[in-house]
Amino acid sequence: MSQSLPRPQLSMGLTTFAAADPGGWERLFDHARLFDRAGVDRLVVSDHVAFGENLEAYGRPETGGVQGGKQPTGPDGLWLEPLTVLTAVGAVTSRVRLGTNILQAALRRPAVLAKTASTLDVLSGGRLDLGVGVGWQREEYEAAGLSFEGRGRLLDQTLEVLRTLWREQRASYDGDGLRFENIHQMPKPVQPGGVPIWVSGTVNRNVARRLARFGSGWIPWGPAAADPRAGIAAMREAVAAEGRTEWDIQVVGTLRAARNDNGEPDVKATLERVPDLVEAGVTDVRVTWPIPDDIDAAEESVTALVQGFRAITR
Template sequence: MTPQLSVPLPSFSADAPPSRRPLLETAAMLDRAGVDRLVVSDHVVFGEDLDAYGRPESGGTRGGVQPTGPDGHWLEPLTVLSAVAGATSRIRLATGVLLAALRRPVVLAKTAATLDVLSEGRLDLGVGVGWQRAEYEAAGLDFAERGRLLDHTLEVCRVLWSERRASYDSPGLRFEGVHMMPKPVRDGGVPVWVSGTVNPRVVRRVARFGAGWIPWGDAARDVVAGIAAMRAALEEAGHDPGGLQVTGAVPIAHGPDGAVDLARTMDAVPALAAAGVTDFRLRLPAAPDPAEAEARTRAAVAAFREATA
């Protein structure tokens, strides 16, 4: 698999920005500069127990800090990517991650298929269970059942994406002879990237649904060990991990002046690639001048291509 460079698109902020136009301008710049994939985040609502983000037992990441307060402005990711699709032509459009279980499965299947068709097959659906009880309660869902709800959502999406005359039967949902068109561009549907730690539930989810894996928690902090553990778990479950795509963050190295040292930053890439990272997530610091931001991004893309040649 050809290594790919992904860049987060900032679709949230602590306060309301004066304009949303820079969001689309940044997306267009990433497209022009040659970045392979842009990624947007998801929160539907916030409760007030934001410390849960730092607690692994509730789905958070050890020591993590939520980047905004409860009144942070988080744009809905599939809506954002729909607007971005019209402002770009080649870059892949990804959620990282979408709390898929908060959406009714049939509506999510339709929305994702529509976005995939309009973007000519550029959508990657990164999904996870999340860490926040308040979001599930606001949607009328049981937080304790979030893993089962995600699996159910992905099952329904897969059926509707792949079957012309779709039928489904579970304790909570039954339909027969349902037609949903258009289908996503790829046979089998929109590529799904499953986020999570290395645990039996996530391993089963990756094996069943995952074109890729987005490590979380300790597996993200030490992605080399995380990949080894996930591959071993998949093999033990009887699933070949050979074609699994994996996201890994590229650590930013700084020079003595505090500026990004691009050469040293890219020194980490070959070892990550050898360990199995295929999707390299790079978070460059913002540049106030658009021309400078594009020049920095183009330089990063060129350095990444050289490091992975």
């Protein structure tokens, strides 16, 4: 592992969707504050702008889904907008990093997204990580008036504009029907060079090129997520072929809760896979962990998970 990479980090998802009206979202804030207190390194939230009715497309890898995948809600499920959520969550936390997993960045106009993300980074004290991907659902692109087939290039253009506006005091851009010059957009993000970009995708040339150009981190998808050791090795080679020879890219690995004989989550058994993930090159372990309804029990459970993780990875 490159010396420029951080110690292994522990991330947890913040549930920002519901199959039916939950009657309020205070639990979301309770969990965010809990993650902050317990020492979780990063919380991440998901993104859907709208739904069509062809949800089985999520299970089709050929259009960006994952084999056997199933959406957690129907088309009328409630999905909160992630950057709005992270702004609200940033106001009630102080140290946990705030990430998207993943934002369909191309659905937002690039200059507006640059402004939104920069504002969030400033208000949170430089805690934003922007995980981005192309998504799998044609209907979202159609609802935004955009080409589903051209979504990869749309994402590349979005990232080009973000980086330009975040880094240049007097910015200009000309490409694929978007042109501006001598544009000033302030404030810049707190983090040097702009908000870190985490690129999601399978091991292929387009994702490798995107990662080589823009990526601070990689969120593996499909087979690469299922077999991180092989996936990371293949992506390192692909990124090097695109001209980025130093592997200074963080990598996400997923970990599901193991349960004991009573069906309760087992911290020790869950964390047994962590050394193998870290040895494979994973730097950001994202744990799917059931959180008790009782806030005291939840605090005890998450704190035990974090402490166990620290003991293994120190």
